Amino acid sequence: MSNPKARGRKGGPRNTENNRIYAHPLPLLFVEPPLARLNSVLGLLGLSLTRIENPHCEGIFDPLTRSVWITNMGHSMALWKRGFFGKGNLSRSEPSWLARQLNLRNAAGKHLTSEEVTARRRAERKQFKLDRARAIAAVAEEAEKLFEKEGRVVVPALSGPAIPSSATWRPTQPFTLPPPAESTADDLDGVDEEPEPLEDLEHLQLTLQEAFFLIWSLDCLTVLNPDTMEPMSLQAIWTAFQQAHLPLSIDHKPSLQLDNPFLINYVVYHHYRSLGWVVKGGIKFCVDYLLYKRGPVFSHAEFALVVMPVYEDEEDRDNSVLTLQNSEPFTWTWLSTINRVNSQVQKTLVLVYVTIPSKSRVSTSILDSPACFKHYSIREVVLRRFIPARMRD
Template identity: 65%
Template sequence: MSLIKPSGRKGPVSGKAAGRRNNNNQIYAHPLPIIFWYPPSTRIRSVLGLLGLTLTRVEVPQCQGVFDEATRSVWVSSRSDSNILWRRGFFGKGDLSRSEPSWLARQINARRTGGNRLTSEEMTAKRRAERKQFKIDRARAIAAVAAEAEALFETEGRVTVPALSGPAIPSAATWKPAAPEDPPETPVTPQEETPPEEEEPQEDLEHLQLTLPEAFFLLWNLDCLAVEDPLTNELMSIQQIWIAFQAAHLNPPLFVSPRPTPALQFDNPFIINYIVYHHYRSLGWVVRGGIKFCVDYMLYKRGPVFNHAEFSVVVCPVYEDPADQEVSTVDLHHASPFSWAWLSTINRVNTQVYKTLILAYVTIPARSRVSVDVLQSPACLQHYSIREVTVRRFIPARMRD
């Protein structure tokens, strides 16, 4: 059982933000792809409850993806399946987007004139452009004040210190972006008028890309994903998927059928990362990649559209028998002890963005105690263990109490 708990930190919510949040509560109402439909409260339901029965219906979607060994991922090309997996648990990432598969929406917005509904990528680009323009305007205002001070010194001999704030210097609270200028309208003669052409439907070129831990969690725990072999175009069994996902981290991509079975190892990176992913997903956290903050995973209370991640996780494998690490052919990330300088750097990066760093230690069973044959099925996960260590950076200004 995990000891971490969300801080519950909430900021002020404006009217416009509250409207978007209510809309998100409807779109992302389900935390997982499976849905439980509860019948209305009736006398029959009460009687069945006393007998240990229920009328609750479980809806399990059947999504389908294709295993891509080269990218170590599963591709979901169906638009409806992509929406289900993203809106019900934030699984996967659009290959042409930052996170949510919104490439098609961006293309439609670009083709339409006067479209005012921006996607997340477009809103981010707009904020960055406004922030860049604010810095330029502020630098110009400071340079003008400095030039005015120099002019006073040359003409009157007075020495004045240029002010870095004031009515002439824009600040983040007072600066507003300039309204775009409308281009001059050119009169159109009747001879130049042409009938409007019908727009061709935009083809969706984006697919949802699932990591191997995400894909296996969906197909093994929730039974809502089927994985297809791209070489045979046939659905793979759970055992075939389990071995193929391990082989993707051991051998270079072999585009032959059937694929040769590699020598399986307990320190396979897929197994180590899946254990941590499964651990936090089972506790109700939304787990996303954390490469942006130099960590392995980020933990969200509800999802990235509701709030920022509260915890960042670094996966730290630990060998039960140190001799297994010496004979291993896998260069496992963070298997060797890391330096205090590295730990201090990662902790400082995450502390500055108000995230708590967690070191998730995964104990790898010893070959002398457990046979390698257990790696043929997911039942081998019972031989692994995980423990958490929370790392906090001491900040005197915040921790006086």
């Protein structure tokens, strides 16, 4: 017998399946030993037999796109399902290109990807609007006929048994996936011919901040040099990720800078990841990052972050070779626009001020290791758009 609470709760079975698939918040798994009794005895002594299972994923550094590519599908799904790291280069978020192509080949596929579920909902919503408009037009036409025949004035109703509502409306036909272009009748030579196996053309694309968090904090990612395909050392990765944001120089190798965008964005990324938030890109809402409590498949993002670099010494900004976004004082028009966009989608806007240490106080030699992060600080300013109709109380 099904649970009445789960049946009455919206998305109950779907949330249960998501809880099973995305049960682990990080790629590292803590596996408990089967001998629970022995473990309990060791627990009294302050010891534990819990072992850490590390996926040891591999990726290729791409300096042109400033990202790390995970080409192994097993590694890609491990990083996505355990913390929602990265993004499929041919997908909206989850690397599901191959699954979508297989569903196109087999239109009767029951397991839809997240993008296909969204497409189905949009198609059903469009059909509902068309059915409702037809029903309202029919009621209005009937009222006009009554006025012409009997002279009675009838106000067309916008609700009632004849007008479908979002709570009672059901699609007359189930949503079907569009047929693939290669499966037309003209291109098929025989019915019994086996389809060619699909090659997965998608890879998981990690930002440099995500990749370095997996390398430095979790030690579960190995980055390969794109030229030699050999594993890069932590020092080489640290330097390469910074140089990817520096302007190219023909005469000499660019020197590391305290206001490097990689450092500033990683400070913010690491700060919120360490607090348990799932951090994703927010370019869709004109911000730098979005914060999810558990992940995109569970709920919408609650907070939208805008990274605001602040120089400890104003002279460093004037003499810098880099032009940082949002480092100049913002206008109220810009702030109102960003705040309005995120208020409409029920997200709280947060301005994250990252203080860049002054060159007169610290030397650029500290950039040789990640220990330089202790010289950066973060301040948060939460903004809410004032709406008189909703905030009278």
